[in-house]
Amino acid sequence: MKSILKVKKIKTKLIALLLLLIAFTSLSISSIFIRHFYITTKQNIASDLQTIADDGALLVNEKINTTKTALEILSRMPELRDPNLHPREKAAIIDRELQYNKAFLRFSFTPADGTGFCATGPSYNAANSEWFRTAMSGKFFITEPYFAMMDKKFICLLAVPVFDGEKVIGVLGIDTLAESLSVLVKTTPVGQAGYCSINGRDGTVIADPDEGAVRDQENPILLAKSNQAFSQIGTFIEQSLNGKQEPSIVQYKGTDYIISASKVPISGWLFTARLPYQEFKAPIITSLFQMLGIIILIFIIADIIAIFFARRISTPLRNITTALQSISEGDGDLTASLPVNGNDEIAHIAYFFNKTIEKIRASILLVGQNTGIMQQIGDELSCNMTETASSIHQINMNIANVKQQVVSQSENVADAVSSVDEIKEAIEALNANVQKQVESVAASSKSIEYMVENIQEVAKTLGASEALIENLHQATSDGKETIGNSNTITQKITEESGSLLEASSVIQHIASQTNLLAMNAAIEAAHASEAGKGFAVVTDEIRKLAEDSATQGKTITATLKNFSNEIERLSGISHTVEETFNSIFTLADQVKAISNKITSAMQEQSSCSRTVLDTMNEMSGVTGEVSTGSANILRSGENIAKDIHKLNDSASVITDSMNEMASGAGQIDNAVTEANEITHKNKQSIESLAVEVGKFKV
Incomplete structure (x- = not known):
């Protein structure tokens, strides 16, 4: 039924194709x-x-x-x-x-x-x-x-x-x-x-x-x-x-x-x-x-022509379909053939269809003859492949165990390499620290020697400065005494300058009285007329002298006041200088005491520095011996590291080889397993082929 429907579909396609071609041509024209x-x-x-x-x-x-x-x-x-x-x-x-x-x-x-x-x-x-x-x-x-x-x-x-x-x-x-x-x-x-x-x-x-x-x-x-x-x-x-x-x-x-x-x-x-x-x-x-x-008329005529030619083409195809359906759905008769009528393409299809069926019939006969032989060979091959697969599987398990042990050994060697590398790094760090310590001890020894020399120089300088400090103390004491005497004299001068000011005041008062007296005498001389002219001249001179005396008295008073002010200022300065010399004297005593303490301390420090210098020299010798030992340990550690790295490389090579062996064994196991499966499938296929070949009638 399906084939008949398919033939009808081909017929419909032919009719539709012809109609479309005619329609396209008509529409184009x-x-x-x-x-x-x-x-x-x-x-x-x-x-x-x-x-x-x-x-x-x-x-x-x-x-x-x-x-x-x-x-x-x-x-x-x-x-x-x-x-x-x-x-x-x-x-x-x-x-x-x-x-x-x-x-x-x-x-x-x-x-x-x-x-x-x-x-x-x-x-x-x-x-x-x-x-x-x-x-x-x-x-x-x-x-x-x-x-x-x-x-x-x-x-x-x-x-x-x-x-x-x-x-x-x-x-x-x-x-x-x-x-x-x-x-x-x-x-x-x-x-x-x-x-x-x-x-x-x-x-x-x-x-x-x-x-x-x-x-x-x-x-x-x-x-x-x-x-x-x-x-x-x-x-x-x-x-x-x-x-x-x-x-x-x-x-x-x-x-x-x-x-x-x-x-x-x-x-x-x-x-x-x-x-x-x-x-x-x-x-x-x-x-x-x-x-x-016109197009509709042409289309109707073309439809009739297309149906006629489609039927002529589809009838031989229907015959071929019937024959093929008999082979596929019937008893598989390969002796059937199609009639060859005419000399067109359909006749050629029928002719070559008959030739093809003859070749298929010959091939089926040959396949049927060889199917029994192939079944026997397939059974033997299946048994052999089963035994081979079992042996290969056992070998693969042994290789897997050896691989596991080699991997474990490789991991241990890798851990040892890591530990040796850490020890080597620690020794290198220790050696570097020892070298730094040697350099530090040498530098410290030189610094201490230089410090001892400086302490000795300071001690010498302090010894020389003691005499200077003593002289300073004595000079300060003398200056203090001198300033005290100067201050006493200044006080006396200040007191005496007050008496001079009082004397100056008396002189000014006398000049004032004399001037007043001269004025009275001049008045009386004026009353005496000619008789008093000579006396008037004398009174005039006395008055002038009194005025000059008053002027000089004022000048002396001003000078004495200035002198008194300067003396008071000098007295204040002398008092300040005296206090300063007292402070200097006190400080000189303190400097002398501190200098004595510094001298004593420097003597003790010089003694201690000698002891430290001796200790540093001994430490320098010990550090040199430690540096030599550290260098020897470092060389030994490097040799051990080289040997352990060689061992690690060997372990890596062995591990890689075992991995390759395991991979190869796995591939062999997979291949044998697949071959075994293929053998079984081949056996089943041969059996199925024998059944199918038996269906054909030859």
Whole structure:
């Protein structure tokens, strides 16, 4: 049942593959055709629209050119060059031409001063008008349609220069109805819903089927700046006015159009032809539905063909499946064969299938013959491998025990190496300390010798300073006694200076009394008149002498006061010096006592330093012997360390060898175990093979 389902699945795959291939091919061809049809249709429509626009622009150009030619002919009338005729009369003469063309409203004549006249009505000033300036420069000009209040209609003004020889003497103008332009665009067919339009030089709509756009003078270029709905049409018209623009798809008032434009050469206006994009898509959609119907028809036919060929391919495969199913699920009959019909791939499959079954049958016969021999060999190999595995396992256990003992010995040797290394490091540290001790003892011995020498020098210095200290003590004692005597004398001088001050006061008092007495004598001499003149001279001298005595007395008093102050100051200083000498004397006694103590201590220290020096010399000898012994111990320790390291290396080599032996033995054990298992599996496989071979019918 499973095989039948599989055959049906192959059949389904073949049908699906063929259908997908046909569908892909059909869709690809259809897509290419539709794309080509779309591009071709678009190009044709664009070309047709461009032709309509070009023809419309040419028609407008010819229409304007015809009016221009008529104006130029009228401008050559001799009456227009007659200076005796008034401009209004000239306009009236030309007005007679109006009866021949109803599209013409009125003529006007404007002389060089810019004052224009029609046959009737008031004059006007056209000096600043563009059409007047252009015509006066010798060129033709046409205005864009504008709404004339007088006529209540849109009109165009055409102007040509009037020459008198080579000189422009005025401008001949004509007003025409602009309705003819709207009639032209309305009567120009563009598809079913398309239309034409004319835009002025600035983009303003001047002719359009929509009269409201003309009446409102709609300008898409200006509207595009404020209204997004006019952006595409405004851009297209602006670019077309500025140069040649290819047909494009634009949106205008909510509708997509294919638009083409052509410029009117004589006026600079833009003639556009527009076709709704929906009308362009209609034939494409129709073609698309037609192509879809063709594809469906092709798909149905392809489905029938695919089913037919799938059945032809699947029938031989079903026969092969039935034969293989009989071999696999039935009695294993290898004598079966398939019929070989035809000369295609299916027939080749049946032929080679029969050959393959014959080879399998021959192989099964040979396998059946050798299966018994392989069973006997497998039994013997299984017994031998079991015994070998047991022996190898016992050898592996013995090697593991030896390995354990070698590992234990290696660990003990490693511990011994570690201990010897620690002893060696301790001996090295001890030897280093001994060397430092030897150096320290030697340095200490030298320091003590130097200290003993310094102590002896200090003792000598103290001995010499004792005499100096004794002399200082004696001198201090003498100075103390002298200062005491000096202080006593100073006290006496101070007391005597007080008596001198009292004597000075007495002298000043005597001088004062003498001066008073001299003044009284002078007064009496003045009373005695001439008789007392001599006595007056004497009293005057006595008075002067008294004044001098008083002055000297004051000077002596001041000097004595200063002397008394200095004596008091000297007395204070003497007292201070006496106290200082007392302190120096006390300190000298203390220095003498301390010097005696230092001398005694230095003598004791010198004796002790001698003893220490002798002890250090003995210690230096002992330390030298210890250093020699430590060096010998260090050399012995290094030799022991070398020997123990050699022993450790040997133990490591033995351990590595045992590890390799154990690893090899383990691998051998594993290999033998696996071989034993493989042998048993081989035995089971041979038995299974014999059973399976017995299932085939050969």
